[in-house]
Amino acid sequence: xxxxxxxxxxxxxxxxxxxxxxxxxxxxxxxxxxxxxxxxxxxxxxxxxxxxxxxxxxxxxxxxxxxxxxxxxxxxxxxxxxxxxxxxxxxxxxxxxxxxxxxxxxxxxxxxxxxxxxxxxxxxxxxxxxxxxxxxxxxxxxxxxxxxxxxxxxxxxxxxxxxxxxxxxxxxxxxxxxxxxxxxxxxxxxxxxxxxxxxxxxxxxxxxxxxxxxxxxxxxxxxxxxxxxxxxxxxxxxxxxxxxxxxxxxxxxxxxxxxxxxxxxxxxxxxxxxxxxxxxxxxxxxxxxxxxxxxxxxxxxxxxxxxxxxxxxxxxxxxxxxxxxxxxxxxxxxxxxxxxxxxxxxxxxxxxxxxxxxxxxxxxxxxxxxxxxxxxxxxxxxxxxxxxxxxxxxxxxxxxxxxxxxxxxxxxxxxxxxxxxxxxxxxxxxxxxxxxxxxxxxxxxxxxxxxxxxxxxxxxxxxxxxxxxxxxxxxxxxxxxxxxxxxxxxxxxxxxxx
Ligand SMILES: NC(=O)c1ccc[n+]([C@@H]2O[C@H](COP(=O)([O-])OP(=O)(O)OC[C@H]3O[C@@H](n4cnc5c(N)ncnc54)[C@H](O)[C@@H]3O)[C@@H](O)[C@H]2O)c1
Ligand SMILES: O=c1ccn([C@@H]2O[C@H](COP(=O)(O)OP(=O)(O)O[C@H]3O[C@H](CO)[C@@H](O)[C@H](O)[C@H]3O)[C@@H](O)[C@H]2O)c(=O)[nH]1
Numbered sequence: 340x341x342x343x344x345x346x347x348x349x350x351x352x353x354x355x356x357x358x359x360x361x362x363x364x365x366x367x368x369x370x371x372x373x374x375x376x377x378x379x380x381x382x383x384x385x386x387x388x389x390x391x392x393x394x395x396x397x398x399x400x401x402x403x404x405x406x407x408x409x410x411x412x413x414x415x416x417x418x419x420x421x422x423x424x425x426x427x428x429x430x431x432x433x434x435x436x437x438x439x440x441x442x443x444x445x446x447x448x449x450x451x452x453x454x455x456x457x458x459x460x461x462x463x464x465x466x467x468x469x470x471x472x473x474x475x476x477x478x479x480x481x482x483x484x485x486x487x488x489x490x491x492x493x494x495x496x497x498x499x500x501x502x503x504x505x506x507x508x509x510x511x512x513x514x515x516x517x518x519x520x521x522x523x524x525x526x527x528x529x530x531x532x533x534x535x536x537x538x539x540x541x542x543x544x545x546x547x548x549x550x551x552x553x554x555x556x557x558x559x560x561x562x563x564x565x566x567x568x569x570x571x572x573x574x575x576x577x578x579x580x581x582x583x584x585x586x587x588x589x590x591x592x593x594x595x596x597x598x599x600x601x602x603x604x605x606x607x608x609x610x611x612x613x614x615x616x617x618x619x620x621x622x623x624x625x626x627x628x629x630x631x632x633x634x635x636x637x638x639x640x641x642x643x644x645x646x647x648x649x650x651x652x653x654x655x656x657x658x659x660x661x662x663x664x665x666x667x668x669x670x671x672x673x674x675x676x677x678x679x680x681x682x683x684x685x686x687x688x689x690x691x692x693x694x695x696x697x698x699x700x701x702x703x704x705x706x707x708x709x710x711x712x713x714x715x716x717x718x719x720x721x722x723x724x725x726x727x728x729x730x731x732x733x734x735x736x737x738x739x740x741x742x743x744x745x746x747x748x749x750x751x752x753x754x755x756x757x758x759x760x761x762x763x764x765x766x767x768x769x770x771x772x773x774x775x776x777x778x779x780x781x782x783x784x785x786x787x788x789x790x791x792x793x794x795x796x797x798x799x800x801x802x803x804x805x806x807x808x809x810x811x812x813x814x815x816x817x818x819x820x821x822x823x824x825x826x827x828x829x830x831x832x833x834x835x836x837x
Pocket of ligand 1: 367369370391392394397431444445446447465467485488517521631632
């Protein structure tokens, strides 16, 4: 343990609060709440950690052998602590009542109606969690906002709590945004680049910050725990995601220039990334970023700028989203044009449906949009993903914003148990997710199953293109020009439909 100031009998005594921190509760058993509390429980045997959720189904899954989310190493961490100092429950009130410190890890999706529709964060789940705490708390609580929220959300939580406070109860609200990425959640939680804690510069505020810091100090070096004011902490989370998304849109914008000029985007990324001021990470060109966070949080930033009357800044960040959408459109256009400008009734194989490898999460996955464009053109799409269940794929492709003819989706989409079946009698194979197993497939076997000419569209720059061309495939990828005329056509068409 690094610099932990435990009182020896488990927990940490907080003199200003006159309480010992020994029980924590987490509201929201999702991608963040589940893994982060499992790691806290594993690293802090002196704490009891209870994760609560409204969804009985989700809680049942957390208590079963099949966890609700797939994340490398998550099983071993959960199974080591569950039933000892880690509990999953639907009894939200009990969890709140017993805990001295409560994490709020509920979802903060983009609003789908009303003011800020399509951009602002919907804070209804945050507000309902805060109201629940105010209603059932019988003693003082440190409330930690871990969900990603717009600046000043902690202030709103604080206002709700103090407007409903009971005699003898007091609250401190801290901001502690989470930076884990899916697919590497456990590694990220165990070795975070930094932990951010925002709090009030008062005596009780500082002690609340120290208490939360003490939890992390069980495994995170103290110098990696950064404290700041609450607003900076909230904005830093949005800023970090906006910067990361911006790097991907920047390299994807470069990929369009590469295709038009004959430059190679991997070479450009390597050259740019070796500048120590820029660095090599997050410069992999792709069919576009997905996931539950980047689009939502950049839009949230755009909305914040608009509300602050900063239209030029809003437009700057909006471009990050616009380039991402352009990239998905451009890639699919290339598929259609390569297949002789018609894919109606053609079979197209899509390999990968998750938004990135090592997760079953499909939220905002580029694959959804690629499939949408293919289905709009009347193609038959044969999909294989190693982790995403059939029902999830069907539900994503029948969402109202994806199709206005959901009844056609089951006719046009086949979910396959492996890549080889998905390639059967197919005209083209499209890589949408960078799963490792796609690199080691027997592509000769796949080629033999496909109609000729057999095309591969590598949306992740994942495969050995020379080897595929040697087999006989026609290969297209992001940011590398293989056919000058085609590149020109795609560029013109994608611009005209934007
Ligand atoms: N997914 C990620 O990788 C990631 C990483 C960092 C930050 N975040 C942020 O963390 C937050 C949570 O994200 P997530 O992916 O875990 O969401 P999620 O949808 O997987 O989980 C949220 C859970 O909260 C529950 N919930 C909602 N309101 C509740 C209430 N009032 N009481 C009890 N339970 C309630 C839901 O039932 C759901 O199970 C979001 O703000 C997100 O932006 C996510
Ligand atoms: O060079 C790259 C890196 C990523 N991606 C894509 O970008 C998306 C997001 O990837 P990643 O950031 O690795 O996963 P997330 O789980 O969305 O994590 C992001 O969003 C989380 C939620 O806020 C933050 O906590 C993390 O720090 C932040 O990386 C995925 O579709 C990736 O395929 C690329 O196309 N090129």
